[in-house]
Amino acid sequence: MGKEEIINIFYHFDTDLVVDWPDYQSNIKFSLPYLRLIFSSSTCVVALLQYCDPVIEGGCETFNLKVMYKNKKKFLQIVPWLLSDTYYHKPSSILYSYPKYIHSQKNTVFVGALHGRIHAKLSLTFLLTYFGDVVSVTIDTDEHEYPTGTGRVTFWQPKQF
Numbered sequence: 001m002g003k004e005e006i007i008n009i010f011y012h013f014d015t016d017l018v019v020d021w022p023d024y025q026s027n028i029k030f031s032l033p034y035l036r037l038i039f040s041s042s043t044c045v046v047a048l049l050q051y052c053d054p055v056i057e058g059g060c061e062t063f064n065l066k067v068m069y070k071n072k073k074k075f076l077q078i079v080p081w082l083l084s085d086t087y088y089h090k091p092s093s094i095l096y097s098y099p100k101y102i103h104s105q106k107n108t109v110f111v112g113a114l115h116g117r118i119h120a121k122l123s124l125t126f127l128l129t130y131f132g133d134v135v136s137v138t139i140d141t142d143e144h145e146y147p148t149g150t151g152r153v154t155f156w157q158p159k160q161f
Contacts, residue, residue, distance in 0.1 A: 001069055009067055009076075010037055013051075014044035020144065034116075038144055045080060052078055059125065060117035081146050085119035089136040107135070108154045109161050114139065116147050127153055132160040 003019055010017055021035040039045050052063035055077075063078040114123070120137040127134050133156040140150045155161050 005069065006035065006037075009065075010048070013048045014039045014041075016040040017044075036144060036146055048078065049080065059122050060115075060119075062117060079117055081116075082119075083145055085121075086139045086141055086145070086147070087136070088120035088124050090134075107156070107158055107161075108152050111151045111153055112149065114147065114149050114151055116149065118147075120151070123151065123153070131155065133157075134160075 003021060006019055006021075007017065010019075017040070018038040019035060020038060039048075048065070049063055052065045055062050055064055063080070064075040065078055067074050067076055111123070118139075120139050123137045123139070124134050127137070135154040135156060137154075138152045140148045140152075142148050153161075
């Protein structure tokens, strides 16, 4: 499926749609595992998601869009990303109880290989289960504020990691 086919599928949701397809070469038709669609407004995203079937697996929510491609029914997986999914910080009332641990670089670790469907609050749930109290989780993003697959986690105390 090429860039033109992608634009034709999504054009009626947003006429100002931008397709960001890393390493796409127009003279070669091959399928890369992902691309980004940048919509001009959240209203356009909502309109798209209303045409999709929701899928919830392991606490992650994605959407499947049914399309016809070369006379075959295909499913395109849509992974929306809210800006609020990027950060999770303990409520400030709790943080004031532990002033010496607030955002200490000594208690912050890098996390890699995060799937694009995993948001900060979901990461917190996993980390609490295996390591204990977490002060904050930050998912790193690219220039379009979409997750890059890395992040940082700040724990209450160094012994937790």
